[in-house]
Amino acid sequence: MNWISNVVPPKIRSLLRRDTPENLWVKCPESGQLVFHKDLEANLMVVPGSGYHMPIGAKARLSSLFDDGDYEELIPPETPSDPLKFRDIKRYVDRLKENRAKAGAADAVTVAFGKLERQDVTVAVQDFAFQGGTLGLAAGETIVAGIFAAIERRTPFVIFTTSGGARMQEGMFALMQMARTTVAVRRLRAAKLPYIVVLANPTTGGVTASYAMLGDVHIAEPGAVIGFAGARVIEQTIRERLPEGFQRAEYLRAHGMVDLVVPRPRQRETLARLCRLLARVPTAQAA
Template sequence: MNWITNVVRPKIRSILRRETPENLWIKCPDSGQLVFYKDVESNQFVIPGSNYHMRMGAVARLKSVFDNETWFDVALPEVAVDPLKFRDERKYVDRLKDARAKTGLNDSVKVGFGRLEGSPTVVVVQDFDFMGGSLGMAAGEAIIKGLELAVEKKSPCIVFAASGGARMQEGILSLMQLPRTTVAVQMLREARLPYIVVLTNPTTGGVTASYAMLGDVQIAEPGALIGFAGARVIEQTIREKLPEGFQRAEYLKDHGMVDMVVHRHQLRSTLARLCRLLMKTPAVENSGRNAAIAAAAPAS
């Protein structure tokens, strides 16, 4: 009897048991409802019932922007992996390995070049899943590369910001990316090319003190947390209770810090319209777009 109970039954259960993926269901942080992951994915990671905007990975974001979900990955400069030999509870190099395995990215920023409703466009995306989208040397070089490519191709540059700030494991080398990216934005401005920033949830810290708040047009996704210091730190400093919705996209729009708050489903068409207006170019028909993309490919 013990043999049947302890050996046979567990084996039968293991054969019949189905493995359930960990991300089969998503719980909405706003309403608490459980939503099938595939439904959220097909809805551009917006919860269907509550319209809550979930975080979006770099690859998914690029797919949602470019025509036919097609673009060219821009080769990014290599940097020193661990210049300060930093270690806290774990080695910095080990944290990087885990982040790369989790996201499939080399660092927190990915750059793509392709067509947005027919117009050649450079898109720079920060992925919050890679160490909180933190800004280190590799991320700074990637952003600068995207801005330089926009100048070279005479095209607009769109940046999707999502970050907790500078990367502490790189110390002053991380903080130096703030002025470096600011200078690169100025270079694009001197070339009289559009620089559009989309602030996603969250965009905080040193990123908001540099390239993320320098756009010709500042767009935010609904409900995005945007600010430099945290609300608790501000309350402790000024010894006052902050207003409801402070540092959220809608609050910043009402107070002139953001030009518009755009739902993710309307974001692509809004960006395309802005690029056409700022570049003074007409809309391009669907026919022949693939050939146009190939002709606009960056040199290897």
């Protein structure tokens, strides 16, 4: 008989025994190393030993990027939640509620304004925790609104991408976001403002086929999978074995599809330098 649970009153029992969080230690998928979750968070979700880049939430990424962690979020445009009234094993509106509770955001993309080493920038972050970072009507509208806000404020536009592609529950409405975001990027370019893309793991499907590959500079996180179709689908189509590391950030850097591979802890300084260079901000003014 467990005397603590059966004899001791509940109020005293809470003092004698304390629940341990389930995620106190996190296992690295690559090396199997166990990392204390606080150490992992302090290192921007990068495993200290192996350098493996684990997923990071939108708010954590934005806080680590902007000066003093201060930023202003763009209010996302209002869009129909379920334009096709889609349902499979559960209703699409119910899936959206679950993902909003899990990710703590209205949809997969968050846009914010702030200062990066004293320079005004507009930043969009895609969150894989929200239904695999899929591109739907709300996410596309938010990206377009963010680009237009960057044009109005005359700031560089930086986007962090991570996605499984277009959102199947929204059909053609999701696919149209590929064209709409592409047009918005062209307007940003016509305004002669920098557009920098940071490709996180994974960036695939319609996102890769649109705004993720239209940047002035493409930065990838180490080990990130970047491509349109999956490697297995390509092998089955061409009936050949793909090269080792195909679609990984390092392979794409070696073959000219990505400009830089930059670990997450060094991205802030790299992005600040690129924004100053592309926006032609004098060094004295930036300091």
